[in-house]
Amino acid sequence: MVTARRISQLIFFIFFIYLFFQAAYPYDTWIPADLFLRSSPLIATATFLATKIVIPTLIIAIVLLALSLLLGRYFCGWICPLGTVIDLGDRLNRNFLKGRPNTIRQLRSWKFSILVVIVIASLFSVQLIWFFDPIVIITRSMTATLYPLFAFLVEAGLNLLLKIGVLQDQLFSLYDLLRQRILPVHSTFFQQSVLFAVILVGILLLSLISRRFWCRYLCPLGALFGLFASMRFTRGIAVASEQCIDCGKCQRICKMDAINDDFRSHARSECIECMSCVAVCPTNAISYQLRPKLAVQRVDMSRRRFVYSSVTGLMTLGLIRTGFKSPTSAGQVVRPPGALPEPEFLDRCVRCQECVRICSTTGACLQPGQLESGWEGLWTPMVNARHGYCEYNCNLCGKVCPTGAIHPLELEQKQQIRMGTAYFDKSRCIPWYRGEDCLVCEEHCPLPDKAIKFDVREARRPDGTIAIVKFPYVDEKLCIGCGICVTKCPVPGPGGLFLTNAHQQRWGQEPIF
């Protein structure tokens, strides 16, 4: 059984990595790349509560949650990719952890507190799952931290080999091959990647205190599964009392510290069905049974703690809501095409960075936002048009959004929906301030009837000479805010144009013009 569980963990982890690499241009897979995110009941619960509707893509998560009434926290032990990573870390830590006390049981209730805070906040339309959902954490870390690191190292290795100067042609063909799917076509760097790394490493380092620290004491998805597991209809781990010799091996091997001190019972909300105890028991007293047994166990959550957590939830959401939003920076927040109106977008966006990931394989405009739109908008996807632009012929971001915060658009719709509008900064644009032709922006404007037009006029240059110059301007009615003009502008720094969300058309809204 332990072997079966390990194989399952491995398969799901490989599947997770596979889907990660599938979330890339040209995205021709029939399996949705955001399948793991769609499978997180925490994402489903929080977004259902925040939006007050049932989002169809997330129904699979509810099925998986209902399954835990039969199978307990099977998801944590057998499927969760973050759990697998933590298990791997714990394995490497084995020697360090040996002989340490395995029990800090009073911390068990923390995860329920976090769950309550999240649920209360979502009820009032403030999303907090993005900080706590394990699937979100691992997806975001993959996108923004681990994959860039991987790509950097592979490319560094290739460059090193290229410097040696032999087999150049073969190396470049290998490079070409890798670039089709594995390596990025242009360098992928993300804002706050170091912060995401710190969070992931922090979670792994918590295992120095005890194994699966995150899963035992902090993970709100685990808490949600645990809540259902405590009401399960089946027995799960069962101990034949008379066969038990009180050796305590099961308790020592238990990753989750789920086994009580009588060695004959366990906390169902904690057990992740990993089967280690079944395997370790010298007298085969422990078995795994799916026979029905109806009995609800209390979870480690006192009424008082529930009240405290609810109050904390209210405070947190209040603090986030009352944070200052700078109108200047908020006006520069350009959302992906098909994004819902901002309040609904924030209700749904779980900051998993799937859209950022898939975008980085083509136009590379999306970045995890910082505090541009306040704390509510932290890590939400926004366009950084100086770094990348929205590819005119691309509509992939909406296809991988697990919660529909970005509506999946047909290409024709996407090519018409307005993300924002570009404006010239005439004090920085070459024709305007220097009296010389340039028109790089106009050349790159992808619209069949270009949104950047120009006047041909006489201009006096700074040196006093007169020249005929093409002066570009934006036709506000035509611009869709893809940002390619901003990206390609040769003026360094802020550039001769900038992108704002003026006249943006969110999904479901009527166009301004």
Place this chain on the structure above:
Amino acid sequence: MRTINRREFLRIAGAAGAAVAGLTPHFGLFGGENQAGSAAKLIVVYNGNPSSMVQKAIDALGGINRFVKKGDVVVVKPNIGWDRVPEQAATTNPELVAEIVRLCLKAGASKVKVFDRTCNEPRRCYHRSQIEQFARQAGAEVSHIYEQKFKAAAIPNGQQLKSWPFYADALEADVFINVPIAKHHSLSRVTLGMKNMMGIIGGNRGEIHNRFDQKIVDLNTVIKPQLTIIDAVRILVNNGPQGGNLNDVREMNTIIAGVDPVAVDAYAATLFGLRPAELGFLVEAQRRGLGSFDLNLMKIEKIDLKG
């Protein structure tokens, strides 16, 4: 789709030629050793399919063996700049590229490389332009651009640029065949062969766009194509160089080939109703001895495949 008929076309070309003759008092120098011999000979083929037209054009120039020797490494440089399909006339005709690749390989080229530094995401451009597929089938080595392969090249005769990164494969090639598509371009009015050389340079290409005429000629002094073949099967007459509107596309079914890059561009400009002397980069190129835009001095051989 509106097509210009041949008579109209010849009338424009003729008028343009006459105008140029009147406007240019000095005769251009035919520079560059690789343009010696039948330097001013220009081949214009029309009314065939892309492969037959390019075969004819190269035959008329003396055959592919004149350009490609056994064992040569050849670069065939199309325009793959945009994420557009061939019908939109923003990228070089894929059949034309493939036929040139086949001819080079038949002449004994050890390798034919096809690449371009794209403006949109490269995989999209390579794929949707169909150049990747066609050129690969023809036996070319089609690859993306690699930052690692750019090398700073000195531009001793540069007026605006003294050095610029160039793609090593282009610098090291034995033969460079430039295969642009003829398109409208707001800054330079048209983009043809000389402008197509921007696909082999690194750095911030946007910087080339101010004082463009001088800078583009600077770049063209570094690598001189042995042969320029302009794809005017379909040309983009407005909203270039990217297009996107099929109403801006004209079916010309024409190919212009020659060894003088300035002459080839000069002739192609007339397809847009422009006089070569109106184009700053051609004037600058002739002044610096890269070739001649004087249509009256050229020996233009027109081949109509229809009749």
